[in-house]
Amino acid sequence: MTTRSAAALASGTANTAKLFVAALAFTSAYVGFSAYHSANSATQPVTTITLSARETPISAPARRTSPAAREGEVSVDAVPDGGAGCAGSYVARSVVVNPDPDQAVSYAWRLTRWSPAIRTWRTYLVDHDGSAAARRTVEWRPQMSGNPGWYRVELAVKGAATVRSERFEVSC
CATH class of the missing domain: 2.60.40.10 (Immunoglobulins)
Structure with a gap:
């Protein structure tokens, strides 16, 4: 019984160690890629856009496009x-x-x-x-x-x- 428990404990510890090493490798690769991307990125030139608007007066009042409904008519x-x-x-x-x-x-x-x-x-x-x-x-x-x-x-x-x-x- 003791040998079986010791074997299961050793196997679980080995799996945990493998997962920890894989997570550490992934994290260091991500950090390295982020640092590489940040180092190679240059600031883009800024383009200024000027917007203008003009006021147009209303020449005629707005009118309703459809007449009101009435009883006895369609x-x-x-x-x-x-x-x-x-x-x-x-x-x-x-x-x-x-x-x-x-x-x-x-x-x-x-x-x-x-x-x-x-x-x-x-x-x-x-x-x-x-x-x-x-x-x-x-x-x-x-x-x-x-x-x-x-x-x-x-x-x-x-x-x-x-x-x-x-x-x-x-x-x-």
């Missing part, structure tokens, strides 16, 4: 999104008035496209939503890609009449 504005070709983003806004304020109201947005072949408006995109508020300003952002033509946005509120936007043209 307004549609193009949103510049940087898309190429026929890609286009739009924002439709309106005000939803809940016919029964004690209950939640559901509403649906519909983007319709004019079909010259059958001379009628056809559904292109649909989105559904809802609200528990008595009155709420709502917004929808439909996106179209590669399909020029005449469009309009409809907002159908459950228990109320459907309202439609003016038609607008998407062209490439």
Whole structure:
């Protein structure tokens, strides 16, 4: 038993000594590299940059790009999104008035496209939503890609009449 313990102790001591020597070698190499790098590094020349600014007066007051949403109307504005070709983003806004304020109201947005072949408006995109508020300003952002033509946005509120936007043209 004693010889086995002595052998384990001697083996552990040898491993500890090896790890200590390896750590010492790594540390001295790191310190030597750092000293070499510091000795060879020269200071970089300083470059002075002078910045200037000028004041430009505002010639016209800032105006809001999109009109405020109103009850019974749907307004549609193009949103510049940087898309190429026929890609286009739009924002439709309106005000939803809940016919029964004690209950939640559901509403649906519909983007319709004019079909010259059958001379009628056809559904292109649909989105559904809802609200528990008595009155709420709502917004929808439909996106179209590669399909020029005449469009309009409809907002159908459950228990109320459907309202439609003016038609607008998407062209490439």
